[in-house]
Amino acid sequence: MLISEAIQRVKDYCCSTDAFTGKPIDPATTRDQVTYGNVDQPCTGIVTCIWPTAGVIRRAGELGANLIVTHEALFWNHGDHQDVVADNRTYQAKRELLDAWGGAVWRCHDYIHAGVPLEADGSLADGIFYGFAWKLGWLGYRTGDLFKCMDYEIPEVSGRELATSLVERLGLNGTRLVGDPEARVRHVRVPMHIMGGPADTEAANAMDAEGVDAFVTMELIDFTTCEYVRDAGMLGQGKCAVAIGHFNLEEPGMEYMAEWLPTALGEGAPEVTFVPMGDTYQYVTAAR
The missing domain is CATH 3.40.1390.30 (NIF3 (NGG1p interacting factor 3)-like)
Incomplete structure (x- = not known):
């Protein structure tokens, strides 16, 4: 070949x-x-x-x-x-x-x-984010659009426990945790790139409106959504973000x-x- x-x-x-x-x-x-x-x-x-x-x-x-x-x-x-x-x-x-x-x-x-035919019935899934879910043992926790593999309902943990688990399962040297480390986390979302554009505000508003407890992010600049997550944590709304990095996530x-x-x-x-x-x-x- x-x-x-x-x-x-x-x-x-x-x-x-x-x-x-x-x-x-x-x-x-x-x-x-x-x-x-x-x-x-x-x-x-x-x-x-x-x-x-x-x-x-x-x-x-x-x-x-x-x-x-x-x-x-x-x-x-x-x-x-x-x-x-x-x-x-x-x-x-x-x-x-x-x-x-x-x-x-x-x-x-x-x-x-x-899309790659990865599901048990042969249907398609995003091959990159499916692999992320597979690595974490989260395939059964996917919610929403299963093709995208961006939303999860996991057994409840704290923000700090979530961050620790990601470091261990992905074999990382560490990670950054923003917001409330004791936030009670069930609904986890992988947002697209948070790099300063209008989509950052959309992500923050969706986190609030859709009851997302934690973001697990690729890029996460200090402005915009990161600022929102910090304020939400300080105001008792139980939000956090774990910034593991683009390459580490994909x-x-x-x-x-x-x-x-x-x-x-x-x-x-x-x-x-x-x-x-x-x-x-x-x-x-x-x-x-």
């Missing part, structure tokens, strides 16, 4: 309608491009990852895998434009590492979010991809291995 054939089989297995636009995924504009290497060579093995750090690339070489399937960009910018970082020494060193490895990198973002989806990818590839599938990137964050905490 050529690398190009493996990539096409993954596309064919996933839904081809963009989950965010509702339109067919356009080959010319999709994020899901080959961002490095030659795909016209036999596939010797596949590594799935949230993004290909230097460590992930080295591990792929050790495993004898020459295809990395990543969810996020290789060279730190939307579209993986290499010209804008061409003079950057870290870019140059990473290219040297990639060339020495000799494989190809394919980004799988739009297709895995578009990485389990690429871990779970290694479970279903052999089925998608079918006969002659090469070995598939998930390689974690490790927690993005290290924490220096105050001595108390």
Whole structure:
């Protein structure tokens, strides 16, 4: 099986309608491009990852895998434009590492979010957030739109207990907890990116109106929704947010991809291995 054939089989297995636009995924504009290497060579093995750090690339070489399937960009910018970082020494060193490895990198973002037949009845679910629910043991706690896997009714815990559980189950170095640490949490929501736009206010209002006790977030800037959660906690409304980070939250989806990818590839599938990137964050905490 050529690398190009493996990539096409993954596309064919996933839904081809963009989950965010509702339109067919356009080959010319999709994020899901080959961002490095030659795909016209036999596939010797596949590594799935949230993004290909230097460590992930080295591990792929050790495993004898020459295809990395990543969810996020290789060279730190939307579209993986290499010209804008061409003079950057870290870019140059990473290219040297990639060339020495000799494989190809394919980004799988739009297709895995578009839907993968993961449910017991064969229906579709967002492959990234389904993997998050799977990793936490929360598949049976999903509520609302089951395709999206963004809302959960979990057994009641405190905000602090929720944060501790996330750190333990996701293998993190730590996390940030905003709001009331003793909030009684049952309804948990994973909001979309909280980065300062109008959607932040919508998220805050929905948290209030829909009885969401805790957000588990990707991005969470200090302004907007974060401010709301702090005030809600101080005013006795029992709200909190656990900010674990974008890659930490989405990485389990690429871990779970290694479970279903052999089925998608079918006969002659090469070995598939998930390689974690490790927690993005290290924490220096105050001595108390």
